[in-house]
Amino acid sequence: MSSPSVTMAVWSSAWLSGAAAADDVLDALQDWAELHEVVAVDENLAASLEIPVRGEPGGVPTVLLAALRRAGVDGGRLVMPAPGDVRGLGGASAFATEAVRAGEAVVLSNLGVVPERVAEGIVRWAVFEVAQATPPPNVPLGEAEHELTGAMRVAAGMLLELGVAKQRTGVREELQARVAERTKARWPAGMPQRALRVLQRAAEVSAILGLAMEDEPGGALSASAALKRAEALRPLFSAVRTARCAAVADAVRALSDHAGRL
Structure with a gap:
């Protein structure tokens, strides 16, 4: 195991491709925290994805999975930025700032998802709308x-x-x-x-x-x-x-x- 974003990227992609059930994703995330909640960073995104907005009680990850399915997303991409290395984040943005702060994120089509440990046993996933970023060069x-x-x-x-x-x-x-x-x-x-x-x-x-x-x-x-x-x-x-x-x-x-x- 390396990070919550590795787990989210692999298991959400497995679910989107039909290789795993939604409950499997939830079970895998339990390795990181007992409770995972999902929020959108602004009201428009929250309304379009049908998930709570930041500042409200978060929704469960399956709500995000359903939103990804409706949007036709077929897989995720892990990004692990660091100060001075922000490849794959789509330029300067609120998403890039929080991804660098966390040191990790998942890009799912035009959405960026950043985990934050908000309390003992609780991880909150903040969802951002991002530009279609050019992925960093694929290292074999x-x-x-x-x-x-x-x-x-x-x-x-x-x-x-x-x-x-x-x-x-x-x-x-x-x-x-x-x-x-x-x-x-x-x-x-x-x-x-x-x-x-x-x-x-x-x-x-x-x-x-x-x-x-x-x-x-x-x-x-x-x-x-x-x-x-x-x-x-x-x-x-x-x-x-x-x-x-x-x-x-x-x-x-x-x-x-x-x-x-x-």
Whole structure:
């Protein structure tokens, strides 16, 4: 598992292609929070989608799924923007701002959906109308996997260089627990194995990077050292984002093909 948006992109696409039931989507989202609610960011969009407007109690995700079906949407696209990297967001907009803040979103035709954890056990999905954005260049899954494998070696070396293992007792067990938590997920029937493998590897690299970014016990790391560490790890975070987007794109294509053969 990597993010709520990965789950939403894969499972909503599976439902739209007929490879999953609406209840399957809801069950998969439970891995992230007990309650998910959906709101539109303005009244016109709320009226056209027949979902509550932001500021009112949210609707259930199946209401959004029904709206997507009525609109003829056939699949979703994962975006994982970061400051300085806003490809695929359709330019400056309220959607782009919130997607960058969240670090993730799903684009479904002319709609952008951004998750926000508003309270313990509650994720709210804000729906925006977006311009028909040109998708970022499609990175082949094999290329993304190769880059991610290299990133994992570099990240592991960075842990040694930073002395994380020396600073934290039981770091190996802690890392294993983080990886287990991040890879705990359910996927639709027909999910391609290579995409699953890349998502698993991305979760492993992300767990390593999470450890590497944390302050050492006592907070003794200087500001300059923290900045240097963040700069060194930035390409690795980018490799994780690229790999996740490539894996989701591959999964959405495969699920659509799988449904077409049923």
